[in-house]
Amino acid sequence: MRGQATMWRGFFIMVFAIPGFLGGCGGGSGSITNSTPAPSSALTVQEVDCATVTPSAAVNILSFAFSPGSQPIAVGGIVKWTNSDAATHTVTGGTSVAPDGKFDVSLVPAASKCLKFTAAGTFGYYCKIHTSMTGQAVVQ
Numbered sequence: 001m002r003g004q005a006t007m008w009r010g011f012f013i014m015v016f017a018i019p020g021f022l023g024g025c026g027g028g029s030g031s032i033t034n035s036t037p038a039p040s041s042a043l044t045v046q047e048v049d050c051a052t053v054t055p056s057a058a059v060n061i062l063s064f065a066f067s068p069g070s071q072p073i074a075v076g077g078i079v080k081w082t083n084s085d086a087a088t089h090t091v092t093g094g095t096s097v098a099p100d101g102k103f104d105v106s107l108v109p110a111a112s113k114c115l116k117f118t119a120a121g122t123f124g125y126y127c128k129i130h131t132s133m134t135g136q137a138v139v140q
């Protein structure tokens, strides 16, 4: 009988010891983060610094013409224009009679400018100084 009593004492130690152990695990730290994503820019064309990006396509401006005149590019791609003329040119969205206001950069001789296109579509452009100069970026 003495052996049985010893066994019971061990049983009670276990029963009362376990709840104390489990109690230490309560109260998780559930942090709720309400991170609202910033609204994506409404701009579909943005000027970016050519020195800090990798252009996906290049358009040369030479002899008062954009070359190539039509430049295919993937959505999110960057077109780099370089002015190889001795005259200043612009890359201006739309047409000379209907500028669309989406982009308008000016390139002095030897300058380069980069535009990033973040939406699909055909983006026509022209030079404000020499309005016969036209081109387009086909973003797909």
Ligand SMILES: [Cu+2]
Binding pocket: 088, 089, 090, 127, 128, 129, 130, 133
């Ligand atoms: Cu021009």
